[in-house]
Structure formats: structure tokens, C-alpha cells
Amino acid sequence: MTSPAGRSTPNLLQYVGYCYGRRLPSSMRQWVADDLAGPGATRRMMVRMFIPAVLILTPFWIVPMSLYLHLSTTLPILIPFVFFSHALNKVWRRHMLRKHGLDTSLVDYRNRQRDAHIHDAYAEKYGPRSGPPSSSAV
Template identity: 85%
Template sequence: MTDGSTRTRPNLLQYVGYCYGKRLPSSMRQWVADDLAGPGATVRMMVRVFIPAVLIMLPFWIIPMSLYLHLSTTLPILIPFVFFSHALNKVWRRHMLRKHGLDPSLVDYEARRRNAHVHDAYIEKYGPRSGPPSSHDV
């Protein structure tokens, strides 16, 4: 049996802690990078925010009342969770990358890879951009 320092993927307890801000061991850095910067990272982060909100709102659905009242008591609370999880998604992923000792700019890796042809066309037409790299990050 391997100890926690040589694992490359978190177990269930580590995963739950990681989802809500705990740092994983250094042996899991590649997994963290793939999770926070790989395909589907935005959706994964939004689901991680949405799950506790749903669990908190679940008791409202046990109370006997009409569908209209169920929706009117839960949706005004759930909708901001969705908006804020989307708005703060990159901020949280950058924070978690930094917390794990990884480069925070990995968050934009997929977008840069997907839009590389646009940037290449720009450079071909107008030449390379001037100024510090942060002034034209995607």
C-alpha cells in the first residue's frame, strides 16, 4: 500500500478537501494542473460550487408546498451561486494553482491553445505585440 506522499491522484477524503481549498501533496501536482487548467476545468469548478448550494437548499424541497413556492424559495439563492461561480472561476483556479506551487497562468492554457491560430495570424499581419506580456494576455 502506498502512503499519501507518493500517490498521483487524491483519494475521496483528499479530493473533497481539495475541492474546497485544501492543498494536496506535491506528488499530485500534475493531477492538480490537469484538473485546474485542463479541458472541462470551468465546468468542474462550477459544479463544485453548486453541490453545497444544492445540499443546503434540499430541505426546502421536503416541506410540502407548491412547485411555484419551491422554486421561489430556492432559485433566488441558487442563481447567484451559478453567476458567482462563473465570474470568480479563473480567480479561484489561479489561487489554487499558486497554492500548489504551479504557474497561475496555466488557467489560460486551453484558451491560448484553442486561439493560437488567431494570434499567429495577428503576428503574421501586424508583427509581434509590444509591451509587457501581461498587457495582452488572453
């Protein structure tokens, strides 16, 4: 059995802290990289931001009132949570990668893999791109 400092995956308390911004030990770097840049990373981050919003809005549903009033009190708060969690998803994942000492370009790794054939076809037809590298560069 490994010691707590040498674990490769977080326990429940570490996981909850990590979900909301805490740094995990260096022994869990590979797990962090897979979590923030692997398949389903966007979905996981959106769910992590959705859970606190639902917990905050749950008391509104305890108060007895019509469905229309329940929806009109909770949806105007919940919808921006969803929009902002999607809009700031890459920003947050890059921040967490940097916080754990990992390369921030891992966020775009899957997209670069998926679109590599497009970039290769462009380079064959027009030559290599010139100019400063960007986050969308392959």
C-alpha cells in the same frame, strides 16, 4: 503499491478537501495541474460550487408547499451561486494553482493553444505586439 505520501491521485477525503480549498501533497501536482487547467476544468469547478448550494437548499423542498413557492424560495439563492461560480472560476483556479506552487498562467493554456493561429496571423500582418504582457498574451 505506493505509500500514501507518494500517491499521484487523491483519495476520497483528500479530494473533498481539495475541492473546497485544501492543499494536496506535492506528489499530486500533475493531477492538480490537469484538474485545474485541463479539459472540463470550468465545468468541474462549477459543479463543485453547485453541490453545497443544492445541499443547503434541499430542506426547502421537504416543507410541503406549492411548486411555485418551492421555486421562489430556492431559485433566488441558487441562481447567484451559478453566476458567481462562473464569474469567479478563473480566479479560484488561479488561487488553487498558486496554492499548490504551480504556474497561474496554466489557466489560460487551452485558450492560448486554441487561439494561437489568430495571434500568429496578427503578428504576420501587423508585427509583434508591444506593451506589457497580459494574461491574454500568447
